[in-house]
Amino acid sequence: MSKQVLIAYGTRFGSTEEISIKFQQILEENGFAVELIDLKAKKKGKPNITNYIGVLIGSGIRITRWTKEAKNFLKNNIKTINENKILVGIYLSSGEASDPDKRPAIIEKYLVKVFEELGLNLGDNVLYDAFGGVFDLSKTTNLSWINRKMLNTAADEDPNIVRNERRDYRDWDQINKFIEDFIRKLE
Ligand SMILES: Cc1cc2nc3c(=O)[nH]c(=O)nc-3n(C[C@H](O)[C@H](O)[C@H](O)COP(=O)(O)O)c2cc1C
Structure with missing residues (x-):
């Protein structure tokens, strides 16, 4: 219970889901219990993030946008994260982040800007990164x-x-x- 981690993700084509499942596997190998939630599939009742020692939130990008479910999940939990300094790891799968040289600009565009918009305080408790994407x-x-x-x-x-x-x-x-x-x- 005390070592429970939440992974909540929004994916359209499966790339962010595969990354999230990999995170689950690695966390479990390291002795953590993981709750993995597909935010697009889950219809009712979102988890209370204060029940976890850490929270991972992932989204794919399509036409410059996060999935609305992942963005809303972050938005709805901003106050709790800021006030309780909950450890969060926020990650994207983005076609534009596929080129390592472009990644810093993509992190700025799709992460830092969104954090500013939603009012997320960037302290030691917030990790974030943009991973490349899949074009199938x-x-x-x-x-x-x-x-x-x-x-x-x-x-x-x-x-x-x-x-x-x-x-x-x-x-x-x-x-x-x-x-x-x-x-x-x-x-
Ligand atoms: C129609 C379409 C539009 C896309 N638009 C963007 C975009 O604006 N920016 C970007 O970085 N990637 C874009 N991508 C690439 C996706 O980010 C990439 O496929 C990613 O792996 C999707 O993650 P998901 O499968 O978890 O949804 C687009 C992909 C598709 C199919």
């Missing part, structure tokens, strides 16, 4: 027609997006480092 234009893609069409159009401009192929730009060393830093703060 393969035959087995789970993207809807409209999402495929948008990605195919974007492929004209962005060499990371390749027609008829699946490209996974998540850097698992970066992702592992993030969770290791989070665990260090938990202990």
Whole structure:
């Protein structure tokens, strides 16, 4: 009970979910109990974050936006996080963060700006990072027609997006480092 960690994520195509499941696995290997919540699936009753020694909140990005469920979850808990200095790790899976050189600007755009907008105080208790994304234009893609069409159009401009192929730009060393830093703060 005392070593319980919450992972709450919003995903559209599964990339953030895979990262979140990896976090769960690593936390459990380190002796923590994990509650993993898909915020888009869970219909009623959001968890009380004061029941956990640490909270991870993840979101994918589509057309420059977090999933509304993840953003709302953070928004609704800002006061509790600020007042109780609850340890939170906030992470994104973002196509634009796939290029390491662009990552600092993406962190600014999709994390720091959102924190400012929502009023999150950035103290020692807040970790955040933006991971790369998955662009799946393969035959087995789970993207809807409209999402495929948008990605195919974007492929004209962005060499990371390749027609008829699946490209996974998540850097698992970066992702592992993030969770290791989070665990260090938990202990
Ligand atoms: C239609 C579409 C629009 C996207 N728009 C953006 C965008 O504006 N910025 C960005 O960084 N990534 C964008 N991406 C890439 C996603 O961030 C990437 O696929 C990510 O892995 C999605 O995470 P999820 O599967 O957890 O939702 C877009 C992807 C699709 C399919």
